[in-house]
Amino acid sequence: MSEQQPWLHDLEIAVNGPATALSAGSGRMGEGATGWIVDDRRILRSLYVCLSDEDTVPIAASSSGPTSDFWGAARHLGDPGADPTVDVHQSTQVGLHELLIEITVSSRASSPVNTGLQVSVGSDGIDLSEVKGGHTDGAAPEIVMDEQIWWSDARHRTTLHPSPAPASVERLDASRFRQTWPLQLGPGESRTVSLRFEAIRTSRSAHDADSGVMACDWDDLEVTGDDAWRDLVRTNLTDLKHLLQKDPEAPEDIYAAAGTPWYLTLFGRDSVWAARMMLPYSPRLARGTLRTLARRQARSADPVTAAEPGKMLHEVRREIYAQGEMELPTVYYGTVDATPLWIVLLHESWQAGLDLGEVRELLPNLLAALDWQAGAVDASPDGFLRYVDHSGKGLSNQGWKDSGDSMRRADGSIAPAPIALLEAQAYAVQAAYGAAELLDALGEPGAQGWRAWGESLAQRVRENFWVDHDGERFLAMGLDAEGAPIDGVGSNMGHALGTGLLTNQEEDLVVERITRPDMLRRFGIGTLSAENPAYNPTGYHTGSVWVHDTAIILRGMAQGGYTQQADQVFDALVRLSARSRHRFPELIAGEPVGQEPVPYPAACRPQAWSAASAAVLMQHAQRR
Structure with a gap:
């Protein structure tokens, strides 16, 4: 065997x-x-x-x-x-x-x-x-x-x-x-x-990070409600607290390691999302995440590490990470979305009270990240933010659904890479709009150009990503290597909510589609429609339910005023908490056994962005 x-x-x-x-x-x-x-x-x-x-x-x-x-x-x-x-x-x-x-x-x-x-x-x-x-x-x-x-x-x-x-x-x-x-x-x-x-x-690595638990700034957070609610919040925020690590290059800065045991290290996308979710309760985590990633922002191009000037990293390891044909270097930049997400976190941190002087310290990193984002779009054949693995040993899919079989057409077939992910375009638009506000606040030029850039990208998405299929209209998960829409119904569209990419009418369509029974399950939103021929309830990204994915969509619904639908998603995650001893796993199977959730057997537990999802639930509970 x-x-x-x-x-x-x-x-x-x-x-x-x-x-x-x-x-x-x-x-x-x-x-x-x-x-x-x-x-x-x-x-x-x-x-x-x-x-x-x-x-x-x-x-x-x-x-x-x-x-x-x-x-x-x-x-x-x-x-x-x-x-x-x-x-x-x-x-x-x-x-x-x-x-x-x-x-x-x-x-x-x-x-x-x-x-x-x-x-x-x-x-x-x-x-x-x-x-x-x-x-x-x-x-x-x-x-x-x-x-x-x-x-x-x-x-x-x-x-x-x-x-x-x-x-x-x-x-x-x-x-x-x-x-x-x-x-x-x-x-x-x-x-x-x-x-x-x-x-x-006895043998040190440049990536050795000590626990950041002593720097946690949410210990005094008051939690009211019944025992089950308090257990949900306290259990997950305790887990997140103990996933904190110090930046080895600047121990005053902390970030959330992605998850244990497989990802107990700095991950660009994961750490940024955890910081975004926790921002109302932990400005220190957001600040530390911004600065930690900025220190490691790529300054030159290297196809082996997937580095490009201005790009934020995907992950850090102490040794080369080899699994099958994949071989990732100790610092790896193979991610299409960490860079725009970093810009979004910087903008949201400023909105939440980050001193403008600290924002100015990160201005060179902001400008470099914007340049990378614009350059990547300019270099693509159709004006979209795409990814491609040039090394042959990196990740074939470089969005959060990074498994090789995640991008499915309506007939169940796998879409060929490189792919322009819907959510990557949404993050890039949100980053452009947020950067424009930051540049205005700093008295720097270029704000209007970035607003126009974001509007132009949003219009291209509007013209290319909408699918009309069997009398319904929905957003594709992405565009494949030939520019054709990846017309399988997936959770990707939910990440566009609240980013500024969509009109009110377009958001109506997304919310309606993603809350149908084939997508909204008993314990959260599925990664792929149960009606897709490739659907597998225990497939990593082909039918499973991810806590953070569901929480991100809940967050977007709430921001858009879709209270009834957001309540449904909220209730699904609270239901999952009650049946998982209040410790959110990385993901679960897309179908229950009886009335109970089915574990995804290899899921990490705890996982930073799953644990931080408790903060999204807290914010929604305060709105109800």
Whole structure:
């Protein structure tokens, strides 16, 4: 059987800055993607707890932000009968360069319990891309057992600090060992053992980012409402808080890493959208995101990295990221929309109160971003913002729907690239209008030219993107390589709402089409119409429901005054929260099982723009 990407839907995931811990529902690590991952490298491979050589039975688990908690029962110990009388509670806490595991054994048995707590630990050192690729047979670093227990990989030295000290330590093989603590528990007694794993960087990267959790500026946000509503907001904003990272080049600036475990790093599009959603509650996140991306704005052309002068990056990695035929460099610019979205964030930040002096500091970046946007449109054959992978090893689709099969015609066939995405044109128009206001406010020339540029692009979209099919009129997802409309019905059209691209009458058509049952599902808006022959409810972009996609469309509806339709979308996301333990996943399947959401098995959790969607819901709730 070929190696496959491990699934995540049944795992408990905790995160803090550049570190994340993934565990099975029992608290164990050792299968699939489980383990402790720091700086895109898995440090701890396995962690296994048992009592008297027998497994405990997992009963419940919960995760939020940096913490996962587990409740298990030792059915082979204590009083006979159906009621468990010996419990095992495990807490997994991701700290700043450390992982703390606390194991508490409690007895409610009627007589004393004598047992041995055994914890087996295994080292690891493989890169995140290997974990994602399903590789499990790499050579783990040898564990050194002298005065301390420690091991080293290519990037870290990891040291274990147990408390209290174990009664015995047994080496299982070169990369695994087992510690044992004898326990004697009287009725009502508990004992706790702590394992603190400390990871010290021994080989630094220019992209090493520390946790930005201390810079969070929304901790004092007051949340009113019933318990379910407060849980929705607090759970997701706690997750977002612990996805914050500091810019290694300027630690006073923070941004939201895209998501764990696969994207725990700076992503242009994702980080900007998270900052836009959070702007009413976190000006610091918006400011830090703007400045972090501006520092890395491309200054020269390089087809390998997809860099072009003025372009904002797509993602940052510590090592080359290879998956199949794809091979992304450590700094990769293969995104068509991060640059206009950055301009939009700058404009919205100014509207929200960003000092004009700080806007002026970013004026060179704004002008360069505008030049890139205009140059990209001029270079295209039909006057639209397009993308193309010149390297042959980058992303074939460079919008947010970046899977190779995402752009579908009405007959289900895949549209050929390079593609002019509808939403990219919408962002570019919004960026042009916003930039014009900024230039006017700064007393700089060019504002009227950018207004005319935006109006011209909007008119070209109006003439080329509308599809008349079976008596209905809707917006295509994009134009394919030949300039033909990609006439599959998708969620892309919803991103045009509120951008200034559409007339009121055109927005009416978009809202009506996107709220039909084939698009608006029980838990959100689908990426592709259920009527399309290529529809797959568990397809990454061909029928699934993405939380952020749904929230963006909700945001546009609300801004346009489509209150009734926005309420429907709002209710769908609140419904999803109630059935996902209030922690929004990256995406779910497009259809439920019974009345419950079906997880997308490989979805990240938490994901920054999914967690930030709670802020969109908060804003809408205030309007209702």
